[in-house]
Amino acid sequence: MSANAPPKPRVARACPSCTLPMVQRTFAGRGAAAIDLDLCFDCQGIWFDKLESAALTPGSILELFQAIREREAVAQPKPLNDPCHCTVCRKPLALTHDFHKTTRISYLRCAEGHGRFTPFVQFLREKEFVRPLTPGEMTTLRAVVAQVRCSSCGAPIDLAQDAQCSYCHAPIEVLDGDAVAHTIAHLTAEEKARQKPMDPQAAYAALFAKERTESSPVDLLWDVVGLLGASVD
Secondary structure: OOOOOOOOOOOOOEOOOOOOEOEEEEEOEOOOOOEEEEEEOOOOEEEEEOOHHHHEOHHHHHHHHHHHHHHHOOOOOOOOOOOOEOOOOOOEOEEEEEEEOOEEEEEEEOOOOOEEEEEHHHHHHHOOOOEEOOHHHHHHHHHHOOEEEOOOOOOEEEOOOOOEOOOOOOEOEEOOHHHHHHHHHHHHHHHHHHHOOOOHHHHHHHHHHOOHHHOOHHHHHHHHHHHHOOOOO
């Protein structure tokens, strides 16, 4: 193959749950390289290689949110198989409970470090598009519905007994209109700021103006070094 030949397309990865080929979509990353994500729209899950979720730009998060919402309007997710398997090494994935900032999330993680399979709803929870139901909302739901299916793994939830999935422990959640609007506005502003060229002098001044009394001079110095991409011998 010549040096100028285009790279061969990557072979579609098998879904960790249903094993059918996943759909590959490319999103902008915070670094120079684009991020190729693998999505199973039938099982409604995303495969993230290591650190890919954190590397998505705000604009990419909004694109992925739109793709998820379009699919969720069409069909409910298939129940996830137990166990699911890594797309790379095919070893069983481990159910993992974690935190993003102060938000509890869960996903299926490869013990070999190849990545994680995240249900759509857990991605929306991680990026603060959804929230758990309040006790009052749970009482109202129980009055009219006996059983629902977990939006993360598809398992049935007996509302008379549980307020969360007994398998993956995901809480019953709601796509709150106010929360969605707030998150979209925040991500949109972040994306505009990311695409705007940074004025080093303005960034330096803004950093020192922010929380001046809460940081020591040494802390502020190192913050500026990181912000401007400088190096200190």
